[in-house]
Amino acid sequence: MTVIGIHHIQIACPAGTEDLLRHFYGVVCGMPEIPKPPALAARGGVWFAAGEQQLHCGVENGFAPALKAHPCLATDDVDGLAAAIAGVGGEVRWDNAIPGVRRFHTDDPVGNRVEFQLVRGPKLDFIV
Template sequence: MIAALDHVQLAAPPASEPALRAYYGETLGMTEVPKPAALAANGGLWFAHGPVQLHLGIDPDFRPSHKAHPGLRVTDIDAFAARLTAYGAPVVWNEELPGYRRLYSEDPVGNRLEFLEPIG
């Protein structure tokens, strides 16, 4: 039986780790988690914030994901949107999901990310 979602992995191009580290670490405020030694040689980065984990794996044939995306719950979405904007990340508001305020953004390599906050 499935008990929980352990992590989400997104792809990234070779040599993108510095830009990803700045975005996921500084912009999103996530903590970089050391990869196990057996996996570290493959490149990429792992990040966590509380129970949420995002893994970024290096793919030599990388194409950004413009449709598939993780949905990340945030608190104070207006302040979060301002933070994204201050760091130069795009913010596109979307009001199509009842009961939520949400926006879309992209990481530095073009992967789509959804950020949402329940209303009320």
């Protein structure tokens, strides 16, 4: 028995923000929306594909955005994605703390921290 990967990451969101998240993750970041099963759709929230993995945005009562914990989403065009996020008024915070890794942090429309990192190839080997 062994863990073979990550199926999805869930971040929290306040009720009624699904359209904001659809615009940010779906339109700006280009992540396809995944229909939620009917029993779960009644709870609110929205799911997105991130390659073979998924990002689930789940409604949380008493929501407070994650300021330190965050998903890191892989992209093959980190500069283009940074420009798209900046183009809709998002803050792009470049981080060069890891030598040879091109990445930035931003906040989604509900305040959750999100990292985007440049990767290459189907196995997502880091660019160094």
